[in-house]
Amino acid sequence: MLDGMTATTHRRLRTEIPGPNSLALHQRRTDAVAAGLTSTLPVYITSAEGGLLTDADGNTLIDLGSGIAVTNVGHAAPAVVDGVREQAGLFTHTCFMVTPYEGYVRVCEELAALTPGDHAKRSVLFNSGAEAVENAVKIARTATGRQAVVVFDHAYHGRTNLTMALTAKSLPYKHGFGPFAPEVYRVAGSYPFRDAEGRTGEQAAAEAIDRVEKQIGADAVAAVVVEPIQGEGGFIEPAPGFLPALSRWCAANGVVFVADEVQTGFCRTGEWFACDHEGVVPDLIATAKGIAGGLPLAAVTGKAELLDSVHAGGLGGTYGGNPVSCAAALGAIETMREGDLAGAAKRIGETAIASLRELAATTGAIGDVRGRGAMIAIEFVKPGTTEPDAAITSRIAAACHAAGVVVLTCGTYGNVVRLLPPLTLPPELLREGLDVLEDAIREETSR
Template identity: 80%
Template structure:
């Protein structure tokens, strides 16, 4: 637990203790593992992080959309403590346990669609996405997988193939898994003026049909709101049109809700915004309050098409992670965190839009619920300004506010606050961000 309920800076960021830990890290941790802000955390509570120097920072990143319920949540902590005192691992594939079943029951209830569902549990979002492809191929007997520009789906070999951005995710790591095909998506800020979601979907479908043919496609895999690609919400009508085409052609429609799921966008799942019911949903991140858990949930006939023993993993559905997930889901329900996420958006979006009008360096403000972004551009153009974006993030970090960047061009500041973040901390964090933008824009 933190020792304070507000932002407090006792040293520069990072301070001496964090710098000393950074030196130790350099001697033993692989250089390829990076950190956004090299402060070393010793405690966290709600939406605050306390570092090794006693500084307390406002967390507007949630560990990249993981701690949706905040830090130190009693329902999560108590369930994990109770489970740890009972047993920590047996491997569900060897000797199963009730927690795994309970999580699958909750997923069947919460994910979009009233059809009969099954789930399989894993450890990471990339693992979940990769298994959606395995399931789709097994169920359809087809091989091709369609993904989109600006997509991010993970760091395994197959999910690197699904991911669009080269640096730092793919550069130097090929060759990648075959039978992956990329088509344009919907990016309202950068699409032709007036292009509707239906028209963007028609263009993508035309590309698929001409280059592959529908009968070759096992799955279409898409983030309902693209995450690492820039928090890009497609134009209305885009997702429903793709979903209909998949249904009409026997293609499995896969929603990668790893970042958007579990109340983050103001609904339990982002697909609900337009009533889309995916055949398969990949989840992770916010599902378990910080413990590693992921899932594939979807139509029973798809998951049950895989041969016995074809799905699994040693740590998939670990009992501690399942306990944490049940506590996190309980917290989301009792504290109505989907509603809380919408409230965060209602606070943040007007302030970002006003800041864009004032400074002229923000080309687009977008997002839904508590998944929000500002895209920085050279004033009067749509030319990405990655350098300004880096300076703004660094200025926020220096003042004790954790923000993250993203985007294919590295020019987007993204905000992912815990859905339990107190309003005063949200307002304070936004004020720091606003001042950082004003100062850096004037340089």
């Protein structure tokens, strides 16, 4: 933190956003960092605690983004910090593939206990969500001897070559980066706001399954990869029954059901995992983001026979399951369990969704307010239609940023504001952040 600046427990603006120190740092950035890497809000952070970010100009912002669903336990969570400090003082790396260590094993034991299902499980640890999803596909292909992978419209699964193929949206994720990995097939999913009125989850699943059976053949499919709530695609919550129907079809046809819970996992939706809401037990579950309180860690967890089907040496990576990241994960899991952060997420969702739906009733620009727990979306449309309105979405986000509240946007059409607050965010900060957002919505929709 810069001289003369002290920690605060509330939003505080000392300068415009971004301020002069952030602007100076941003100029240095343009001379050193690749232009293809962009930032939502170019304020340069010097410290963070709980749900607050302090920048280089001494401004303190309310964080309703959690670094894209990563700091579920809040910034600088004590159990995470203590675990990292202790482990870093012992050793920072040996490579689990060379000389292993207990922390990796403990994380895998926790994943076996926490993820859906009571069957025998195994895990393997990686660095990022994309790595986890890619390795889940590798495992499914090895176990089944098949190649085809089924994914869905509006999906996002990562930025590696294979996960770009799994991802639906071209700009900015795929444009110009092909050719992509083959044997990836895309079908329509369930998007209640944009589906035909009355279309059920079971009907959406039946239509997707019919397309797969006719155009690919069930006996050619290695895996169905699905986000239980689609993230970058717009926080799309499928209609009830959609996921269970897909899971049943997979089980009946020897297809591996892969749940990509990178963004939804670790109490974010009000349960430990989004699959828990409908009692869906995936064959494999890919996790990352919220697992380690801000340090890079990811995992594939699933049925023992699937993980153990891969030949010796077929899974791994130099940094996968780094000991410091494992210590952070153990601290984060302890915080989630002892603080009942799944319950906290439910309370955040109840407050935010009720308030935003009340506002939506007064403006035609909000087409839908949706979400589970602390994973909340506001979809903006041109009044009287379902036509996406990306322009007003951008203006509302910019107004929140200028007022010191970090919100994110997403959606295939760029017309969704998404909220991902830390699950430890105090009610008064949540209310203050929502007030700023709602004022921005009123201002922009009244023009």
